[in-house]
Amino acid sequence: MSITIYGIAKSRAIRNLWACEELGLAYTHVPVVYGPMGSRKPDFLAINPNGRVPAADVDGVILWESLAINLHLARKAGGPLAPESVDEEGLMTMWSMWAVTEVEAAALALLQHETVKPEAERDPAVVAKSTETLKAPLAVLEGHLASHGGHLVGNRFTIADLNVACCVFYLRFSGLLADKPAIRGWYEAAMARPAAKKAFALRGD
Structure with a gap:
């Protein structure tokens, strides 16, 4: 699985970093900061047009919203953290x-x-x-x-x-x-x- 997490650790991106660690998933962390020097820059707005962190690229699927990202990661990875039904x-x-x-x-x-x-x-x-x-x-x-x-x-x-x-x-x-x-x-x-x-x-x- 190819995963990139965008957002500094002192943001809601910490939720996704924790999830990746729990799930044993390798990931790339791009510490995008808040505001015009990060989340409001055109290159990041192309990833998340809301201009907020975190965002994630999971096997080419771009997701926003930290808890939705985690639900997706768990469902995709499987294991005890994921739903069994x-x-x-x-x-x-x-x-x-x-x-x-x-x-x-x-x-x-x-x-x-x-x-x-x-x-x-x-x-x-x-x-x-x-x-x-x-x-x-x-x-x-x-x-x-x-x-x-x-x-x-x-x-x-x-x-x-x-x-x-x-x-x-x-x-x-x-x-x-x-x-x-x-x-x-x-x-x-x-x-x-x-x-x-x-x-x-x-x-x-």
């Missing part, structure tokens, strides 16, 4: 879309206004709103993990766990997981995987 594929897609629609935006806003932005630019109202928004989905995730053996699909670590963990990653400095032992255990186990460590080392944090 149409039903599992549906569940993995469901959880991946759920993470984007229910968790990612609020978690990222919380990270920005609690940790990343200079204190003068942080907005307590954003923190309060994001915290409230995340209560229900985190309760859903906690309940599911607690009742399904600590995994999302198929009683094993799959691409669904990887995708959702990449969205929960934005909550790593938050206190919202303090009373969520199932999420904490699941997330810590995911991030402790050798492939995760190898991929996240590319961020240089």
